[in-house]
Amino acid sequence: MAVTILAFVVFMVVGFISWSSLGVQPEPWRLRTLVLAPLTMSLLLYFCCDQFGVYYRCMTLSGTVWRLALAYACFVVLSSIIWKYLVPFSGDPVVQILAYLLTFLGVLWLCIFRFRSEKKLEEEAPMLLVGAPEHVDTFLKQMKRDRVDIQGALTVISPKSVDSVTTRDILIRNCISKVVFLPEGVDASVAECLTDLCGKMGVDFYASMMVRMPTVHKTYFGVMGEVRMLVYKSTPIPYTTSWQIKKALDWFGSLALLVITSPLWLVAAAGIKLSAPGSVFYRQKRSGLHGREFGMWKFRTMYQDAEKRLDEVKASHGNEMDGPLFKLENDPRVFPFGRILRKFSIDELPQLINVLKGEMSLVGPRPLPVYETEAFTSDAHRRRLSVLPGVTGYWQIAGRSNIKEFEKLVELDMYYIDHWSLWLDVKLLLKTVPAVLFARGAK
Numbered sequence: 256m257a258v259t260i261l262a263f264v265v266f267m268v269v270g271f272i273s274w275s276s277l278g279v280q281p282e283p284w285r286l287r288t289l290v291l292a293p294l295t296m297s298l299l300l301y302f303c304c305d306q307f308g309v310y311y312r313c314m315t316l317s318g319t320v321w322r323l324a325l326a327y328a329c330f331v332v333l334s335s336i337i338w339k340y341l342v343p344f345s346g347d348p349v350v351q352i353l354a355y356l357l358t359f360l361g362v363l364w365l366c367i368f369r370f371r372s373e374k375k376l377e378e379e380a381p382m383l384l385v386g387a388p389e390h391v392d393t394f395l396k397q398m399k400r401d402r403v404d405i406q407g408a409l410t411v412i413s414p415k416s417v418d419s420v421t422t423r424d425i426l427i428r429n430c431i432s433k434v435v436f437l438p439e440g441v442d443a444s445v446a447e448c449l450t451d452l453c454g455k456m457g458v459d460f461y462a463s464m465m466v467r468m469p470t471v472h473k474t475y476f477g478v479m480g481e482v483r484m485l486v487y488k489s490t491p492i493p494y495t496t497s498w499q500i501k502k503a504l505d506w507f508g509s510l511a512l513l514v515i516t517s518p519l520w521l522v523a524a525a526g527i528k529l530s531a532p533g534s535v536f537y538r539q540k541r542s543g544l545h546g547r548e549f550g551m552w553k554f555r556t557m558y559q560d561a562e563k564r565l566d567e568v569k570a571s572h573g574n575e576m577d578g579p580l581f582k583l584e585n586d587p588r589v590f591p592f593g594r595i596l597r598k599f600s601i602d603e604l605p606q607l608i609n610v611l612k613g614e615m616s617l618v619g620p621r622p623l624p625v626y627e628t629e630a631f632t633s634d635a636h637r638r639r640l641s642v643l644p645g646v647t648g649y650w651q652i653a654g655r656s657n658i659k660e661f662e663k664l665v666e667l668d669m670y671y672i673d674h675w676s677l678w679l680d681v682k683l684l685l686k687t688v689p690a691v692l693f694a695r696g697a698k
Contacts, residue, residue, distance in 0.1 A: 263293045296334050296337075299330060299333055300362075306326065306676055319370050338351070381432055382432070383431045384437070385413075385414060385436050386436065386437025387413070412425065414442070417445045419451075423456075432458065436461065436462045436463070446462070501616070504680070505610050510611065513611075519601055520604060523596055526592045526596075527554060527592065531555075531558055533558075533559040537557070542623055542624075544642070546637065549622075551609055554605060565588075568587060569581065572585075581627070600651075603646060617684065618648055618679075618683050620650075620668040622644035648667075648668070648683060649671055651687050652683060652690050653667060671683075
């Protein structure tokens with residue numbers, strides 16, 4: 256919030272100075288612009304900082320500054336475009352550059368101040384550490400490796416010494432601000448006693464993870480009924496603002512694309528009917544979120560007996576992909592007009608219906624036929640099923656059928672899941688356009 260307010264104030268002042276220097280008359284519509292333009296800039300800065308994780312705590316100051324630098328660079332580019340094309344007057348470039356510089360310095364100061372304040376609270380506050388001796392030693396060594404210098408008074412007690420009277424006395428006598436609990440091998444009644452006391456006395460309660468999780472896991476608190484739970488998640492957390500924007504983008508984007516591409520639907524339908532007898536659309540069982548089956552729609556590009564001839568084609572022509580996927584450049588089951596549809600990915604357009612139904616997303620790992628996911632040889636392959644499948648993704652922009660190794664395709668999907676952001680989705684959508692227009696890797 257402080258970042259947003261700071262940006263709003265700076266840009267409003269800059270706008271007023273620009274008016275004064277240029278002699279612009281304060282007409283009503285210009286007064287509205289004086290408020291709306293800074294408001295837009297401040298919200299845009301908030302969005303960029305959120306996307307690059309500026310608001311999340313980083314272990315090092317250099318990491319915090321690096322996140323801010325990336326976010327601010329993105330903000331400068333986007334806001335410059337808005338300022339040039341959407342604001343109905345031009346300001347003094349020198350004043351605008353000064354505004355960007357002052358805003359950056361102000362936000363940088365806020366980030367450094369927040370980092371140092373949190374570090375000071377974390378390291379200098381009196382702390383009570385509760386755990387078995389061997390786990391206490393391991394914890395303190397880990398803090399040292401993480402460069403967390405516990406400068407405040409540290410009190411260590413064994414779980415066997417925990418009771419409401421003794422612990423209460425320690426909390427009061429030592430002015431404890433937080434309790435760190437190492438639960439490994441400790442009875443649940445100890446945790447219950449500590450949380451009860453901390454809750455009543457306003458002391459922060461920290462519980463270490465009982466299970467060492469891979470680095471890809473993220474943690475957040477979830478609720479089942481009235482029970483609060485710590486959730487370990489190896490996919491994007493669905494309750495963030497960015498993820499909600501992605502859902503909205505899926506719905507509105509697919510609806511807009513349906514309208515824009517409607518002439519292609521008519522051409523495709525007519526061409527299919529004239530080329531090969533049978534239905535215009537083809538619905539195949541695919542593996543969706545967490546492996547749930549759904550019917551994925553496509554324009555039909557194969558003859559009607561394609562499914563029956565699959566084993567025959569595999570035996571006679573082989574498979575150009577390794578692993579469970581089947582790909583064949585000159586598949587004899589595809590009729591001539593179907594090859595044109597495939598070359599420019601027009602056959603994929605009906606999947607916009609699946610996006611509207613919530614079965615797919617505009618961007619994500621490509622959904623595989625059920626029989627191909629059943630042939631996975633590694634549990635790690637199923638992680639690509641942990642997010643909604645997409646109409647486009649890394650497969651499409653990385654050459655599509657030019658990639659022959661299934662493991663390489665899985666690596667691309669894992670990279671998408673581990674590094675997901677709203678900006679990544681936008682980049683993949685933009686890169687899909689030339690990949691489709693120039694038929695890169697299409698077969």
